Amino acid sequence: MSQARLSPGVVPGRLTPDALAANFRDVAPPLDRHEAQVAADRCYFCHDAPCITACPTSIDSPLFIRQIATGTPDAAARTILDANILGGMCARVCPTENLCEGACVRETAEGKPVQIGALQRYATDGLMAKGVHPFTRAAATGRRVAVVGAGPAGLACAHRLAMKGHDVVIFEAREKPGGLNEYGIASYKAVDDFAQAEVDWLLKIGGIEIRHGQRLGDTLTLDALRAEYDAVFLGMGLGGVNALRAEGEDRQHVLDAVSFIRDLRQSRDLTTLPVGRDVVVIGGGMTAVDAAVQARLLGAENVTIVYRRGQDRMSASRHEQDHATASGVRIICNAAPVAVHGNGAVTEIEFAYTEDGPSGLVLTEQRFRLRADQVFRAIGQRLDGAPEGLALEGGKIAVEGPGRTSIPGVWAGGDCALGGDDLTVTAVAEGRDAAEDIDARLAGRAIDSAA
Structure with missing residues (x-):
């Protein structure tokens, strides 16, 4: 996007390259060997472990953690990858607090689960770093x-x-x-x-x-x-990306969050990415949180997530919600957009408070406006x-x-x-x-x- 087309509040280079590099560093650095051993030693190695059931790919977590504990992390990686060939990425992005770690017996007893996700990353990263692929093809079938x-x-x-x-x-x-x-x-x-x-x-x-x-x-x-x-x-x-269905949503700088995240992921120079001073993200899922946090990391001064239902209904995990607020993002719930205001480009977005009635979600007559020079839609895809x-x-x-x-x-x-x-x-x-x-x-x- 050229500088000439940007509104005064939406500009690239809000932060220095060094500040951006620091902001976008690994959010959860990998465990070293000693840290992995300590973490693995906390596992009870449960029979009929609830962490296995909680994993959509049914990774045998007690087995791979025991393999780490006994000094065979490559065998642990094989156990993980046999169930989930993308175990390395899943160790980074899975909402483990809702899945394996949320079901961990240590979580139930102590409020502090075994670090299953971090241990999974430790094992899979170690094997991948060796360039080893642990599986071989069967004889060709001709199919x-x-x-x-x-x-x-x-x-x-x-x-x-x-x-x-x-x-x-x-x-x-x-x-x-x-x-x-x-x-x-x-x-x-x-x-x-x-x-x-x-x-x-x-x-x-x-x-x-x-x-x-x-x-x-x-x-x-x-x-x-x-x-x-x-x-x-x-x-x-x-x-496809769902529309807001609000008056004025075709104004400049009302964008979909998916494209924003895509452009950021593909950028080799974060100083070239335009971001607003006052950013509003509409939605309550992981995409909304990712867009909001990254807008803040790019230098936006005020970032707000607005979700139409209660916070307990947000599909983003509580861990992700807490990460957003810790990053300086405000979360407003029970509000839905009804109009986007501005002269060409967005300057404000108007919301109605919502209530859950017998026939579903309804808009009340209570309204408020948020200042916004950039708005991201994160209300689902089709x-x-x-x-x-x-x-x-x-x-x-x-x-x-x-x-x-x-x-x-x-x-x-x-x-x-x-x-x-x-x-x-x-x-x-x-x-x-x-x-x-x-x-x-x-x-x-x-x-x-x-x-």
Whole structure:
């Protein structure tokens, strides 16, 4: 964006390069060997451990922590990656406080869980740093599978299929693989280009080709893929961004948070990124928090998240909410936008307080305004351009069991498919499980549809 098009309050270079580098450093530095040993020694190694059940990919946390405790971290990494091939990224971005660590017996007894996420990162990072790929391909089957989307679901599906001897072609619309991991999470959660390093490492299994600039409905059709390949997996995520549906939302500097996070993640010079002095983010999920915190780190003076329901209804974890407030972000709940004011560019945004009534959320007559020179929408995404013939439910692809769609030979998983909770770890689980079902079908083995 050129300087001439910026409003007086939205400018690049609010902070010095040194200040930006400090702000965007690793938010959770890795454990060293001694710290990992101390953390691992706190595990009770529970039988029927609740942390395993709480993990969407069912990583055997007690086993891998015991392996760290006994001085075999590479074996620990193998245990993790066997369940979750993107275990390195998930160790960085999973809301562990709601999943494995939230279910930890130490959390229940003492209010301080075992550092499962940090230990997972310690093990997987150590193995990846050696350039070691712990899995080998089975004998070639001669079968070919098309995967649409190189995000977490597509990558997990492709790796598991390749490991079983199938040849996989991933069709990716963007110039880089990784999906949400590359384009959609806060920069301080995955520094040093980790998302691409993890993809490069994953591809060492062999048998996976990625073709970029390939978008379903544009350069690709589902019918053509079904005709050429033995199976198809759809993992293209959600491309559309929901509108505010508020008067004046087309004013300048009312943007979607997804694009803001994407541009920040791809920037090689943070001093070139324009940010407002008074920033308002609409939404209550992880995207809203990531956008708000990063606006603050770029130098915005006042950043406010506004969410239409109570704070306990925010989909962002309490840990993420606390991180936002600790970063200087204000959170206002029970308010919805009704109008964006300004002369060309936004200057204020008007809200109505909300109440939950018998028929759902209603706007009250009580109004207030917030000064804003930049507004980010983070109110969810939608599936655009779903192929004809696919059954949809709730705006997503309807699936049964391990990702089976209404079209024979076509599976789906990740954010584009119904179910799950829009987390990287859930997408990995869905891609992995679909791959197991695809392999069973290609091999002529029956598998329960509810598995």
